[in-house]
Amino acid sequence: MRAPAWLPMPVRRTLRVLRRYFRVSARRLERFLAPARREWRRSLQLRVVALTLVASSLLVGAFGFFVAERSAKILLNRAQDEVQSSMAGKVKYAASQLSVHRQARDPRLQATVNTTVDVLADDDPAESGGSVVSLRADQFTTEIDAVTSAKMDTSELITADLIRAVSRDGKVAEQVRTAQVDGRQTKFLVYGSPVPTSFGHVELYYLVPLTTEDSAANQIRTTVLVTGLALVILLGVVAGLVTRLVVLPVRDAARTAQRLSAGLLDQRMKVDGEDDLALLAASFNQMAANLQRQIVRLEEMSRLQRRFTSDVSHELRTPLTTVRMAADLIFSEREDFDPAVARSAELLQAELDRFESLLTDLLEISRFDAGFAALDAEHADLVPIVQRVADRLTGLADRVGVTLELRVPEAPVIAEIDPRRIERVLRNLVGNAVEHGEGRPVQITLACDEAAVAVTVRDHGIGLKPGEERLVFNRFWRADPSRARQTGGTGLGLSISAEDARLHGGWLEAWGAPGEGAQFRLTLPVRSGDRLVAAPLTLIPRDRVPAIDSSAVNGRLSDETAEVI
Structure with missing residues (x-):
């Protein structure tokens, strides 16, 4: 396809270079893939094994994905249940500690908040895993500063959406967030809950790292992947072995058939066992034996026919010569005969010519059939x-x-x-x-x-x-x-x-x-x-x-x- 004439000359030149490059690349790729395509067409075993590997890979991949995702969801649900149960106890404890204060301007309220956070963090059985407790007031209770048990930035974990959900609905809310902790990305399960007080709205946030659950999920995915690969390879090996059991007799039959077609009529297949392939080999051998008998019989008949034609042609030469001599004598004297006898002499001469031509053709055919015809070039x-x-x-x-x-x-x-x-x-x-x-x-x-x-x-x-x-x-x-x-x-x-x-x-x-x-x-x-x-x-x-x-x-x-x- 030529470039449009309205394009600038540099663009058209570039398009021609690109077309030439793609044509050359396509030819090289075709030459590179030609042996693979030829082997794919010729090898039944390769096609069966390849299709088995593709189908098993799809099935194992889908099953492994389902198992890995289901396992990760189960681990997350278990962590949610544990955190939710712990969260209820922490909210109850915080409410009991803060309820002694009747107003937000109580100078001892901040100390109580600090002490409550420290106690909740110390009582946390998952403290060694990096759990974080944060207690803060809403925007209307500004006399209380937010207190967090860990020295870390929780702005990426306690998001504005979570804060709005807790402060607006007054219910427990949760989310899964990822933040940078100690130089690496860590996934946290974040729970937020309002704490009932007599002086205002206070929120308690509980942040639990999902490091253990992520590690377990990764181990499950790795195990499923390795097991799936091993299963696919095993299926490929099994498919190759099973196909080999079928393909080898078929190849043997093909080679034997080629030898038979080449004239080696004594070739036979090897018969092992009594299964379907053995029955196929036995039937093939029986067919080859019958075919050999028929070919031998036809060759013998053809040989006898050629010999008969040659012998008859040669044997007829002697009486034909005698008859020809007599016919030539009669034909030369036909003018002295009656018109009817003269006409008979002419017919006899013509039919003898035809008969001699037929004998000559039969002799020539017999020489061709016997392979004795020679070219005098x-x-x-x-x-x-x-x-x-x-x-x-x-x-x-x-x-x-x-x-x-x-x-x-x-x-x-x-x-x-x-x-x-x-x-x-x-x-x-x-x-x-x-x-x-x-x-x-x-x-x-x-x-x-x-x-x-x-x-x-x-x-x-x-x-x-x-x-x-x-x-x-x-x-x-x-x-x-x-x-x-x-x-x-x-x-x-x-x-x-x-x-x-x-x-x-x-x-x-x-x-x-x-x-x-x-x-x-x-x-x-x-x-x-x-x-x-x-x-x-x-x-x-x-x-x-x-x-x-x-x-x-x-x-x-x-x-x-x-x-x-």
């Missing part, structure tokens, strides 16, 4: 290969009314490939495009960059339904089995093409939309063994996406090089 120019494929399929395209539009660069496109396999892939792609082209043009485009070459074959026929772009490379799969086919394919062409592309370390991909045709893209690395990252041509046709600069697709491809065949 060499540096070759793809331009003549693409042109040769287009030339060979021109006759078929003319019969079905399809025009082949060839777009290749003027310069050679050299790549390390197996020319025979790449020509077979392109022949399959172009043949399928012609077959499904619905009489519309088919575009064949070749492009390259520094790392890859790509060939796209675009038709405008029936297209592919959503999801079928992944099925077209399955063996014997057809988008519409009911359609009349012109080329007599075996249903293995695209599957073999995909294997050829994979053998080169390349990609063979498909795109299609119903009624909008389809496009297949073959992408190969320029150097054999290199890893593909991107393709020079897009998979989705350019007529389906917004127009882009052709130089962004391929700097060496120009529309002037398009050739219509």
